[in-house]
Amino acid sequence: MRRLLFAGLAALAALPAAALSPPAPGATGGKLDLETIMANPDWIGAAVESPYWSVDGRSLYYSLKRDGSKVRDLYRVDPLSGQGTKLDAAAVAQADGAPVFDRAHRYAAFVRHGDVFLVDLSSGRRVQVTRTTDEESSPRFSSDDRSLQYRQGNNWFVYDIASGVSAPAAVLRFVDDPQAKQPDALGRQQLDLFNALRQNKSDKDAQRANDEALAAADPGRAPKPIFLGEGGEPVDTELSPDGRWMLVVTKPKDFKKGKEPEVTHYVTDSGYAEQQETRTYVGRNDPAPQSLLLVDLKAAKFYPLKTDGLPGIKDDPLKAIRSKTIAALEQAGKADEAKALKAPDQRSVRIISSAEDGGGGGIVWSDDGQNVAVQLRAIDNKDRWIASVDFDKHALVTQHRLTDNAWINWNFNDFGWLKDGRTLWYLSEETGYSQLYSKSLGGKPRALTSGKFEVSHPLLSEDGQWFYMRTNQVAPYSYDVYRLPSGGGELSRLTQFQGMDDFVLSPDGRQLAVLHSSPYRLAQLAVQDAAGGAPRELTNTMKPEFTAHAWIAPRIVGVPSSHGAGTIWAKYYGPSDPVAAASRPAVIFVHGAGYLQNVTLSYSNYFREQMFHNLLVQQGFVVLDMDYRASDGYGRDWRTAIYRQMGHPELEDLLDGKAWLVKNQGVDPRRVGMYGGSYGGFMTLMSLLRAPGEFAAGSALRPVTDWVTYNHEYTSNILNDPQLDPEAYATSSPIEYADKLQDALLIQHGLIDDNVLASDSIRMYQRLIELHKNNFWISLYPMERHGFVHPDSWHDEYRRIDELFQTWLRPTPPPATN
Missing domain, CATH: 1.10.287 (Helix Hairpins)
Incomplete structure (x- = not known):
């Protein structure tokens, strides 16, 4: 199954942890309590995960988390009858994996427990191709269907179906011959x-x-080594389906990524404090530049594929910022630092690799192996190129360039070949929204979809006739499966779930298995005709203790922007009688990750927070959960509004949310609080510090307080490097505004967080101490990382948040004391 959500800054979601199931809310007269909400989520049920079709298309497999454990069990269900069963260990050993097929549909292959299996579809005979302690992956059939290719790390192997012999496709040596x-x-x-x-x-x-x-x-011999020279090491390799060529992605062998900070584990098995290295800070060293080699396996020769012909590769998109910073350094007498910021003659690139993104990667071969497309990105992430390869000239040929003055999206970069092997398809944000395009080699691009909605995860059917895709065409918060003729035409809606999470086609292309969810219903599996029609529900993994409660349906509302941004979509939680909301205190919840969409009709990553919002309403509050600017799902301009000014457009949107609560729900403007984790914690700090007096209290969970100490991949895209653009970092870092604090602030952080380090919160706390501020507190959790896993920690964290709001959002706040 394909991943549909961007992780970014880790969202405030926890992995399940073993604990006893709590009493159902109904057992206490329907009243919620923190013990129930923050307990092990096994009492809610388990989401259906990773569905795939069997080789014969007669069954569906899926995984479910086991109660009281992180272990996932494998299930099989009949899509016709809906009869399903959990497989025991013996049945799992005989189960299919997610299959791939040869072009003639005589064979199928899949990976099970890290080994490759081959199935003869006419007889059903199964052959285990590998039995190793290594993980094999990416099985696929050669262009002539005579062999099966698969990879083991960066090494490719070819299994000859007729002889049953497996051999390396190539033996690469990164030394001189x-x-x-x-x-x-x-x-x-x-x-x-x-x-x-x-x-x-x-x-x-x-x-x-x-x-x-x-x-x-003698074709029975293993291939001789091909020597690729000193100085490089492999990042990724991609074998052509015809076995003739291999593309190799390399990086410098001795590249230094910079000093890695450490986190201290205080509660350990050994009884001694232990250190763990994490990740480098932004700007300490840019990611390693990558290079491409074209290897002719038949001739045992290789050719560097130069990138100097990519359009714009020698431009400096940061020229104006660079000039300003260099001038300031020179004026300050820092000539060496100024010299270090000089623009290179040519920007470095990276190729998204299957080793980095979990599959697919930045290299896609046509089915016949006659063409290959490569997706390259400038390391500054302001350009993305899709290029083909001229095998005769051993050169890249640019087919498409996407450039962005801010940064290229992390999502919406899918691409591939139509079945003719001569026409590319790809996603691009060039109109402001992710849309699907096709382009023949040497031809002009053709838009297959258009509109102010997002197209994602296009899947070309096996027969090449249709694209299936996920879009939010109906509304930004509503997602379903759509279908489009591969040559262009009408975009047709196939499902009506509104909360569609993922999908997979049956081997014959006639059925569509769909994962769908809703605000209080975990992802469930349904099946329907691939051309549309009524779905057949196959699973119900929710627990009655959870479904028996009368949860508050979040009302999706549009908050008008007072800054010309349009509509800010939000989820509102309040009493069923609107009049009852008048004069209530309010809480604004801020989701994490920055680039994440939480206002949808699907089950939320923030399911605990959603239950907490129900508790707050029960206690007399109303709650607003907003997809502020930078959130996913609303187009390029919404995403890049925060470029070089993180925390500023978002605060404008949150203040508009407060104004909407006051105007439309009668909320007391003096009694509005805020909380959120990760990016939401960062925004809680920015809101309290940059708009003092607007929010009576806030809880910042695992917040970034100074962007110079966050990672490179996320931060440099939005703020550039801190050495080059110090102004953007000063503008965007809460610690720079610490002197403005006047409202109650609770900071909470896991001590072994290796995403946003606890040092961020501790440095902010020290700054507030030195500024002699009042009414600020810190709560540290020795056993927690970025996403909490222990119910006791979840309970303590939200007990403190609840107490903060109960104390500071009531009609008469207590006197300011520390």
Whole structure:
């Protein structure tokens, strides 16, 4: 199954942890309590995960988390009858994995427990191709259907179906060819002087020539090593379906990524404090530049694919910022620092690899192996190129360039080939929204979809006739499966779930298995005709203790922007009688990740927070959960509004949310609080510090307080490097505004957080101490990382948040004391 959500800054969601199930809310007269809400979520049920079709298309498999454990069990269900069963260990050993098929549909292949299996579809005979301790992956059939290709790390193997023999597709050595080394002047003199040395050399040359002749005449031998030279190491390799070529992505061998900060584990098995390295800070060293090699496996030769012909590769999109910073450094007498910021002659690139993104990667071969497309990104992430390869000239040929003055989206970069092997398809945000395009080699792009909605995860059917995709065409918060003829035409809606999370086509292309959810219903599996129609529900994994409660349906509302941004979509939680909301205090929840969409009709990552919002309403509050600018699902301009000014457009939106609560719900403007984790914690700090007096209290969970200490991948896209653009970091970091604090602030952080380090919160706390501020507190959790996993920690964290709001959002706040 394909991943549909961007992780970014880890969302405030926890992995399940073992604990006893709490009493159902109904057992206490329908009243909620923190013990129930923050307990092990097993009492809610389990989400259906990773569905896939069996080889024969007659069954669906899926995984479910086991109660009281992180273990996932495998289930099989009949899509016709809906009858399903959990597989025991013996049945799992005989189960299919997610299959791939040859073009003639005579064979299928899949991976089970890290090994590759081959199935003869006519007889049902199954052959285990590998049995190793290594993880094999990415099985696929060769372009002539005679062999099965698969990878083991960056090494590719080819299994000949007729003979049953498996062999390496290539043996790559990242050293210089020892046989190619020529003697220097002294060596030549030695050969001239000594007959014995000449004879030894002659014997070696004769033996090598004989070995090469035997190898050329004997296809049963393993391939000889291909020497790719010193100085590089592999990042990714992609074998052509015809077995002729291999593209190799490399990075410098001795590249230094910079000093890694450490976190301290205080509660350990050993009884001693232990250190753990994490990740480098932004700007400490840019990611390693990558290079491409085209390897001719038949001729045992390789050719560097130069990137100097990519349009815009020699531009400096940061020229204005660079000039300003260099001038300031030179004026301050820091000539060496100014010199270090000089623009390179050519920007470095990276190729998204299957090793980094979990599959697919930045290299896609056509089915026949006659063409290949490569997706490259400038390391500054302001350009994305899709290029084909001219095999005769050993050169990249640009087919598409996407450029963005801010940064290229992390999402919406899918691409591939139509079945003709000569036409590319790809997603692009060039109109402001992710849309689907096609382009023949050397031809002009053609928009297959258009509109102010997002297209994601297009899937080309096996017969090449249809694209299936996920879009929010009806409304930004409503997602379903749509279908489009691959040559262009009408975009047709196939499902009506509004909370569609993922989908997978059956092997014959006639059925569609769909994962769907709703605000209080975990992802469930349904099946329907691939052309549309009524779905058949196959699972119900919710627990009656949870479903029996009368949960408050979040009301999706549109908050008008007072800054020309349009509509800010939000989820509102309040009493069923609108009049009852008048004069209530309010809480604004801020989701994490920045680029994440929480206002949807699907089950939320923030399910605990949603239950907490129900509790707050029960206690007399109303709650607003907003998709502020930077959130996913609303187009390019919404995403990039925060470029070089994180925390500023978002605060404008949150203040508009407060104004909407006051105007439409009668909320007391003096009694509005805020909380959120990760990016939501960052925004809680920015809101209290940049708009003092607007929010009576706030809880910042695992917040970024200073962006210079966050990671490179996320931060540099939005704020550039701190050495190059210090102004953007000063503008965007809460610690720079610490002197403005006047409202109650609770900071909470896991001590072993290796995403946003606890040092962020501790540094902010020290700053507030030195500023002699009042009414601020910190709560640290020794056993927690970024996403909490222990129910006791969840309970303590939200008990403190609840107490903060109960104390500071009531009609008469207490006097300011610390």
